[in-house]
Amino acid sequence: MLNNSIKIMFFFILISGLLIIMSSNSWLGAWMGLEINMLSFIPLMSNDNNMLTTEASLKYFLIQALASSILLFLIILSSVNENMFTMYFSLTKTFLATPLLLKSGVAPMHWWFPSVMEGLSWMNCLILLTIQKMAPLMLMSYTINFNNYALYMIITFTVMVGAIGGLNQTSLRKIITYSSINHLGWLLMAMKMSENMWISYFLMYSLLTSTVISIIYTPQISLINQVFQLTKNKIIKLMMFSSLLSLGGLPPFLGFFPKWIVIQMMLINKISILSSIMVIMSLITLYYYLRISYSSFIMMNSEVKWNFQMNNKISKTSLVLTTLSILGLINLTMMFNLF
Structure with a gap:
């Protein structure tokens, strides 16, 4: 481009x-x-x-x-x-939020999102997942103060669709799409809590999504079984899997930090049942990321030795973004303890 x-x-x-x-x-x-x-x-x-x-x-x-x-x-x-x-x-306000929910791909109005993502290049996927979501989410923040029960039902359905929809997928584009739908449920809850919270969540989500796609973009991986062809450079595998686990919200990584804040605010506001549902659904999304990475983490994994055409170069951008993804939570914790 x-x-x-x-x-x-x-x-x-x-x-x-x-x-x-x-x-x-x-x-x-x-x-x-x-x-x-x-x-x-x-x-x-x-x-x-x-x-x-x-x-x-x-x-x-x-x-x-x-x-x-x-x-x-x-x-x-x-x-x-x-x-x-x-x-x-x-x-x-409830009616005004409906076309904005459709534009951003929130469940149950998400049917167009996976099929559109499947036909795009990785750079266009990144634009659709990050920049194109900013406008409807920003306008949605003006109309978020409608009926709590309707909003909670939308959030519950969104996190459930995002978690369950990615279980039987073999395409990395669809897996990242359903993970994005799950993150949209968390974004709506953060938007309900405060404006600064959803902006912080969206910025961290955009950073992690950019990290994953910048790693996938160089070797042009589209399916799960193509991940095992990354035999030339083990660092790319480590970068990719740690970034995926960070996007799923595994605690040592940066992706856990925005979810941690949302969970804490929900417990303060006594929304414990919905927070439990969101955490369980987030664990399911973490499962299908672990399913991709587990086979390569173990020692006795099979690797294709005859594929010499895949690009295994490490881009400096993906290396910097992966470092932020892995060490971001540690740095933020140190900053909060110091200041």
């Missing part, structure tokens, strides 16, 4: 759409930013070497256009009943 000037231009337009949403003080301006963000991402998805991108871009366009049209209808409806296009109205 970085070698194509047209795609670089569309990437900057995508970022400009995100900045419009951040700086907008009306729902109509936020809707315009969402449209710029969507229409600039579709050309980035196109790839002549992969025929699945056409199907993925069409699915993405139809879903996002449907959600945008519903959002515009609700904005106009609310402006007729209340204070024009301002962000400060109380009516139809």
Whole structure:
């Protein structure tokens, strides 16, 4: 993507759409930013070497256009009943959150997410998992104070779908997708607690997702059985598996830190039953990451010796990100103890 000037231009337009949403003080301006963000991402998805991108871009366009049209209808409806296009109205907050939930891929409106991810390159997957989620989540934070029971049901269903959906998958794209759906449930709960908490959670989630995809991008791994072909460099295996376990939330790594904060705040607010469900579902996501890494951790694992074409170079970016993922929790603990 970085070698194509047209795609670089569309990437900057995508970022400009995100900045419009951040700086907008009306729902109509936020809707315009969402449209710029969507229409600039579709050309980035196109790839002549992969025929699945056409199907993925069409699915993405139809879903996002449907959600945008519903959002515009609700904005106009609310402006007729209340204070024009301002962000400060109380009516139809639950309805306004619905198209935003559809845009971000929260269960039960997640059906488009795994199939779109399966047809994208790894760099486009990274954009869809991180940058494209910022806008709907940011707008969702304005409407999060609706009925608690409805929100808790959405969070429960989201973490359950994200945990159970990835159990029978062999594609790494779908595994990371269902893990992202599980993280969206945690993000919604962090959003319910405070604004700073969900922003911190999202930044750490984006860092860990970038770490995993930067490691996978170099050898171009797509399936679980291709992981065992990384025979030339054992450091890549260690980096990949430690980053996956960190993304799953294993305590020694950085991925446990945001979940730890959310669990603590939920227990303070006496939401113990839902916190137990979320922890159990998070353990299931950790299981299918362990399933990938366990066979390579043991000594008697089988490795293919005849594959010499896979790229086993270590990029400096993935090495730095993996170091942050492994040692991040230790550094944060030392900082809190010192200051």
